[in-house]
Amino acid sequence: MYSLDINEKQFNDWLDEVRVFSEEFLRELPKKWAYKNQEKFLLEKKSPFLEPHAFRDVLSEFKSLLEAGGVNTASGKFMGYIPGGGVPTAAIGDFLAALTNRFSGMFYTSPGAQKIENDLIKWMCELFGYPETAWGTLTSGGAIANLTAILAAREKVPFPLWTNHVIYLSSECHMTIDRALKVAGLEFIATRKIPVDLNFRMDLNALEDQMSRDAREGLRPWMICANAGATNLGSIDPLEEIGRLCQRHGIWFHVDAAYGGFFILTNRGKRKLRGIEFADSITLDPHKGLFQPYGVGAVIVKDRENLRKAVSQSASYLAETNSSEISQSDYSLELTRHFRALRVWLSLKIFSEKAFEFTLNEKLELTKIAREGILRTPGLKLIVDEPELSVLGFHAINNDVTQKLHKEILRRGKVYLSTTNVRGKHIIRICILSFRTHKAELDICIGEVREALAAIA
Amino acid sequence: MYSLDINEKQFNDWLDEVRVFSEEFLRELPKKWAYKNQEKFLLEKKSPFLEPHAFRDVLSEFKSLLEAGGVNTASGKFMGYIPGGGVPTAAIGDFLAALTNRFSGMFYTSPGAQKIENDLIKWMCELFGYPETAWGTLTSGGAIANLTAILAAREKVPFPLWTNHVIYLSSECHMTIDRALKVAGLEFIATRKIPVDLNFRMDLNALEDQMSRDAREGLRPWMICANAGATNLGSIDPLEEIGRLCQRHGIWFHVDAAYGGFFILTNRGKRKLRGIEFADSITLDPHKGLFQPYGVGAVIVKDRENLRKAVSQSASYLAETNSSEISQSDYSLELTRHFRALRVWLSLKIFSEKAFEFTLNEKLELTKIAREGILRTPGLKLIVDEPELSVLGFHAINNDVTQKLHKEILRRGKVYLSTTNVRGKHIIRICILSFRTHKAELDICIGEVREALAAIA
Numbered sequence: 035m036y037s038l039d040i041n042e043k044q045f046n047d048w049l050d051e052v053r054v055f056s057e058e059f060l061r062e063l064p065k066k067w068a069y070k071n072q073e074k075f076l077l078e079k080k081s082p083f084l085e086p087h088a089f090r091d092v093l094s095e096f097k098s099l100l101e102a103g104g105v106n107t108a109s110g111k112f113m114g115y116i117p118g119g120g121v122p123t124a125a126i127g128d129f130l131a132a133l134t135n136r137f138s139g140m141f142y143t144s145p146g147a148q149k150i151e152n153d154l155i156k157w158m159c160e161l162f163g164y165p166e167t168a169w170g171t172l173t174s175g176g177a178i179a180n181l182t183a184i185l186a187a188r189e190k191v192p193f194p195l196w197t198n199h200v201i202y203l204s205s206e207c208h209m210t211i212d213r214a215l216k217v218a219g220l221e222f223i224a225t226r227k228i229p230v231d232l233n234f235r236m237d238l239n240a241l242e243d244q245m246s247r248d249a250r251e252g253l254r255p256w257m258i259c260a261n262a263g264a265t266n267l268g269s270i271d272p273l274e275e276i277g278r279l280c281q282r283h284g285i286w287f288h289v290d291a292a293y294g295g296f297f298i299l300t301n302r303g304k305r306k307l308r309g310i311e312f313a314d315s316i317t318l319d320p321h322k323g324l325f326q327p328y329g330v331g332a333v334i335v336k337d338r339e340n341l342r343k344a345v346s347q348s349a350s351y352l353a354e355t356n357s358s359e360i361s362q363s364d365y366s367l368e369l370t371r372h373f374r375a376l377r378v379w380l381s382l383k384i385f386s387e388k389a390f391e392f393t394l395n396e397k398l399e400l401t402k403i404a405r406e407g408i409l410r411t412p413g414l415k416l417i418v419d420e421p422e423l424s425v426l427g428f429h430a431i432n433n434d435v436t437q438k439l440h441k442e443i444l445r446r447g448k449v450y451l452s453t454t455n456v457r458g459k460h461i462i463r464i465c466i467l468s469f470r471t472h473k474a475e476l477d478i479c480i481g482e483v484r485e486a487l488a489a490i491a
Numbered sequence: 492m493y494s495l496d497i498n499e500k501q502f503n504d505w506l507d508e509v510r511v512f513s514e515e516f517l518r519e520l521p522k523k524w525a526y527k528n529q530e531k532f533l534l535e536k537k538s539p540f541l542e543p544h545a546f547r548d549v550l551s552e553f554k555s556l557l558e559a560g561g562v563n564t565a566s567g568k569f570m571g572y573i574p575g576g577g578v579p580t581a582a583i584g585d586f587l588a589a590l591t592n593r594f595s596g597m598f599y600t601s602p603g604a605q606k607i608e609n610d611l612i613k614w615m616c617e618l619f620g621y622p623e624t625a626w627g628t629l630t631s632g633g634a635i636a637n638l639t640a641i642l643a644a645r646e647k648v649p650f651p652l653w654t655n656h657v658i659y660l661s662s663e664c665h666m667t668i669d670r671a672l673k674v675a676g677l678e679f680i681a682t683r684k685i686p687v688d689l690n691f692r693m694d695l696n697a698l699e700d701q702m703s704r705d706a707r708e709g710l711r712p713w714m715i716c717a718n719a720g721a722t723n724l725g726s727i728d729p730l731e732e733i734g735r736l737c738q739r740h741g742i743w744f745h746v747d748a749a750y751g752g753f754f755i756l757t758n759r760g761k762r763k764l765r766g767i768e769f770a771d772s773i774t775l776d777p778h779k780g781l782f783q784p785y786g787v788g789a790v791i792v793k794d795r796e797n798l799r800k801a802v803s804q805s806a807s808y809l810a811e812t813n814s815s816e817i818s819q820s821d822y823s824l825e826l827t828r829h830f831r832a833l834r835v836w837l838s839l840k841i842f843s844e845k846a847f848e849f850t851l852n853e854k855l856e857l858t859k860i861a862r863e864g865i866l867r868t869p870g871l872k873l874i875v876d877e878p879e880l881s882v883l884g885f886h887a888i889n890n891d892v893t894q895k896l897h898k899e900i901l902r903r904g905k906v907y908l909s910t911t912n913v914r915g916k917h918i919i920r921i922c923i924l925s926f927r928t929h930k931a932e933l934d935i936c937i938g939e940v941r942e943a944l945a946a947i948a
Contacts, residue, residue: 367674
């Protein structure tokens with residue numbers, strides 16, 4: 035009774051129920067709320083795992099937990115944060131990865147799994163025009179990717195010299211960069227947040243002024259971290275200029291392209307991201323621009339040796355696993371790890387790069403339409419005239435009205451939008467990066483904004 | 492043609508093929524090799540994703556990549572490293588997590604997903620007799636869990652004082668501890684590897700002697716890191732004594748129980764792990780003792796504020812996500828993250844704690860049988876008389892024969908065993924922690940060892 039062994043019949047029955055669940059989930063998704071408020075949830079008083087439960091009951095408990103509320107991040111009407119919906123091919127990839135359970139950390143233990151991840155990494159390096167020396171790794175998300183990049187860069191500056199060095203960040207940099215610095219023990223080195231221009235791009239003059247001041251004080255530049263798609267409003271820093279500056283001064287150039295990186299598949303993206311090839315390290319998030327479910331980031335580093343030195347290790351019980359082929363464990367902060375490459379590989383294989391290019395282009399087009407929609411709505415203003423990628427910020431006549439408007443949009447729950455705060459202004463954000471967001475969903479979004487605005491008038 | 496949208500029919504067809512794949516995979520698994528050598532694999536010359544592929548073709552490419560070789564980590568005859576096979580319920584959990592794609596980082600965005608993770612964390616805290624103040628988080632594996640624990644402990648020692656402090660580790664500590672120290676910028680603090688006794692447990696006298704020497708030199712103890720199931724041979728350090736020592740001196744006590752922690756579900760485990768409740772932080776790996784697929788670790792911390800201070804953050808675009816309920820993003824190094832709690836929760840719900848207790852007990856019993864088997868084989872010796880948990884080390888008459896023996900076992904490929912190196916001796920390891928390893932698989936293992944021994948004689 036208490037075994038973990040499953041017979042064929044049982045597993046088949048479960049898969050039947052999973053199929054029914056999936057069909058229903060996908061069929062009903064377009065009709066579902068994008069946001070529903072849920073304020074409280076009591077934790078179980080005693081262990082929830084004392085007795086075995088029927089599969090059907092567990093599945094329906096899961097369903098009711100999903101239904102309870104929150105943000106419906108799989109919906110095409112979820113435009114609150116950047117991640118991109120989660121293509122169902124990835125769910126199949128995760129299923130197969132878990133069922134077959136190969137260890138994707140070393141070539142020796144699973145050459146096939148390793149080839150899948152290695153092909154992906156190579157593909158990413160080539161996308162960004164990186165040379166043969168480059169390599170990278172898949173991470174659980176952008177936070178660990180940024181951390182990994184910072185560790186690679188830290189290899190350039192030996193410990194006692196840390197306090198002598200400076201890192202330059204855009205004031206729009208992602209919060210995980212600050213945390214990565216803290217994690218890496220660099221919380222106390224000089225950190226300069228460089229102001230941004232009207233379009234939220236790092237101000238080059240301010241950067242150079244700050245660098246000169248620091249040089250006069252005997253500080254040495256260590257790293258510049260630029261955004262290629264800042265989370266707030268999608269702004270892209272002047273990559274080419276910063277890249278040349280870094281090259282001239284021998285500074286590590288990191289580009290956090292977690293959000294914007296995969297737009298390089300599109301023509302517009304190629305133009306916007308010009309100069310990213312100067313980067314010593316790039317953070318990418320397949321769970322954003324490749325529309326994967328939550329749980330897969332990536333980092334690529336131009337000179338792989340910097341990455342390897344920062345993270346690789348060995349142990350006596352892994353002696354036989356050495357191989358001339360590339361093992362991800364030499365480039366990753368993880369040892370045992372999720373075979374997350376499979377979901378990405380499967381999705382790219384089935385749909386092809388072209389499908390991702392097409393879908394990313396669609397998001398850029400939809401953003402133009404969203405822009406028009408906001409411009410044509412009396413009482414609303416854009417915070418940036420021309421959105422760089424697929425995030426759009428707008429506000430009402432004053433902060434009070436903007437806040438009321440956002441509350442009303444959420445109360446209605448048909449679409450989910452988020453807010454931010456810039457230059458003392460409350461901003462509502464429309465982030466268009468779900469593969470399920472098409473013209474129809476965007477029309478609903480603009481309609482909702484207008485109706486909510488009318489309702490609070 | 493190039494869209495990412497999938498119609499119902501298509502997705503259904505794919506699920507049919509996945510079902511066929513799964514049935515075949517599970518049916519053939521018992522007959523499959525545990526290890527097959529694969530020396531080379533060429534990376535794709537050009538992008539492997541240029542054109543779309545039929546689902547069936549991608550699935551069969553994946554199958555042939557699996558078949559190519561490596562270690563069959565899902566097999567019950569895989570006894571090379573610790574991870575535990577991967578219960579198929581977890582595959583279903585991963586599928587559902589990716590399909591529904593809820594963001595499991597914040598209560599606000601997915602109260603249901605958050606409740607699932609929170610119930611799990613609460614359950615883990617209670618398993619180890621932790622007080623109400625405790626909390627923790629699920630990580631991608633033990634490496635990030637150990638890193639997170641070290642960051643929580645680092646909060647106790649402000650930056651400029653680092654160089655004044657000492658960390659004490661068993662010489663058997665896991666390699667990810669050393670790396671976590673390096674990552675955290677603590678590579679250069681005094682690190683003492685304390686020798687182990689004949690059973691590979693940390694030597695208390697040596698520890699106290701070292702601490703006295705360090706105190707005389709003006710160094711202050713910061714942290715003691717003990718093993719509860721060392722990776723090499725499963726040894727458990729004297730937790731109760733070390734715990735009391737830490738309490739007396741106000742030292743952070745970390746227990747790396749990635750391997751051994753969940754044995755606390757068994758009576759023998761409860762005895763062996765006595766004193767673990769003294770720990771300020773504990774690393775656990777559900778992909779080991781809870782038989783989950785690769786990709787889920789955990790860390791719990793006795794005073795949650797230490798964890799929160801070490802990792803929590805905020806950003807303006809997340810303003811509305813504040814909630815009085817617990818959000819994992821306040822306790823995790825990740826922001827967007829895999830909803831890895833679902834696989835564990837689903838497995839525990841369906842099978843119940845009892846099934847895991849039963850299965851862990853079975854592994855302990857099998858280890859006794861393995862011990863007998865080795866003892867009764869002329870020419871082989873155990874490295875530890877009584878294995879503490881479910882890892883067993885043995886060797887032949889000399890290093891040369893041991894190496895030959897291991898090579899022959901791998902060449903035969905029916906079972907997979909690994910090696911290690913201790914006290915100048917080559918050791919072959921039998922790790923019994925797959926839920927698919929039963930008496931029959933163990934008999935095959937012992938049989939293979941004997942036949943290989945005969946073959947090289």
